[in-house]
Amino acid sequence: MTQDLFRQDAYLQECDATVLSADGQGIVLDRTVFYPLGGGQAGDSGVLVLADGRTLAIADTRKAKDEQGQPTDGIWHVPAPGQEDLLAALRPGQPVVARIAWDRRHRLMRFHTTTHLLCHLVPQLVNGCSITPDYARLDFNMTDALDKEQLTDGIARLVAAGLPVAVGSITDEELDANPALVKSMSVQPPRGTGRIRTIRVGGQELVDFQPCGGTHVANTSEIGAVVVTKIEKKSATTRRVVLGFA
Numbered sequence: 001m002t003q004d005l006f007r008q009d010a011y012l013q014e015c016d017a018t019v020l021s022a023d024g025q026g027i028v029l030d031r032t033v034f035y036p037l038g039g040g041q042a043g044d045s046g047v048l049v050l051a052d053g054r055t056l057a058i059a060d061t062r063k064a065k066d067e068q069g070q071p072t073d074g075i076w077h078v079p080a081p082g083q084e085d086l087l088a089a090l091r092p093g094q095p096v097v098a099r100i101a102w103d104r105r106h107r108l109m110r111f112h113t114t115t116h117l118l119c120h121l122v123p124q125l126v127n128g129c130s131i132t133p134d135y136a137r138l139d140f141n142m143t144d145a146l147d148k149e150q151l152t153d154g155i156a157r158l159v160a161a162g163l164p165v166a167v168g169s170i171t172d173e174e175l176d177a178n179p180a181l182v183k184s185m186s187v188q189p190p191r192g193t194g195r196i197r198t199i200r201v202g203g204q205e206l207v208d209f210q211p212c213g214g215t216h217v218a219n220t221s222e223i224g225a226v227v228v229t230k231i232e233k234k235s236a237t238t239r240r241v242v243l244g245f246a
Contacts, residue, residue, distance in 0.1 A: 002073065
């Protein structure tokens with residue numbers, strides 16, 4: 001099992017860790033600050049610093065799977081190509097420092113929080129999502145037209161309001177009693193632990209509240225200037241909104 005430190009503190013940039021396993025598919029650590037691809041958000045990149053000071057470049061992070069392709073409790077730190085000698089030197093029990101590419105992660109955090117603001121501005125179910133360091137998009141299940149300028153102005157207003165963004169949790173039973181909290185048609189929140197991680201945007205005035213496992217900024221003012229770059233009609237019942245940094 002990999003302890004996912006990023007769940008409670010998205011601002012952790014590095015941590016000490018111990019190698020549990022290492023092969024061509026990825027390196028599994030006992031704890032990590034690397035976020036694995038999931039919920040539409042791209043996996044982190046960065047480096048693992050070995051005890052002798054050498055660095056192993058990590059190109060991506062994924063949820064580990066067993067030989068049958070079923071998810072496990074581990075997280076794969078996927079090495080960049082051409083590092084076979086360093087990978088071969090890794091052994092279970094070895095200490096490393098796991099360090100994310102912070103500027104890239106922070107862009108992902110800013111975009112991910114913006115998608116929650118967009119869910120407030122467009123109160124429709126989401127049937128697709130992609131969050132990368134360069135752009136983010138949400139596909140809404142709707143037929144009405146959307147206005148690019150109106151949405152950009154709405155995002156700017158919520159960013160300027162400096163709204164707090166808080167990590168919390170609810171029980172499986174609480175989610176069952178409030179199914180409307182799930183705004184995604186394509187991704188369901190993970191169950192099994194008895195509690196489901198949530199993200200709340202807003203103070204006394206609630207702006208958005210939904211299950212979410214991604215990384216976020218602590219306040220909307222940290223997002224900066226984000227604009228709607230494109231609105232597309234992907235199908236008769238899907239409108240895609242694409243976000244970019246201004």
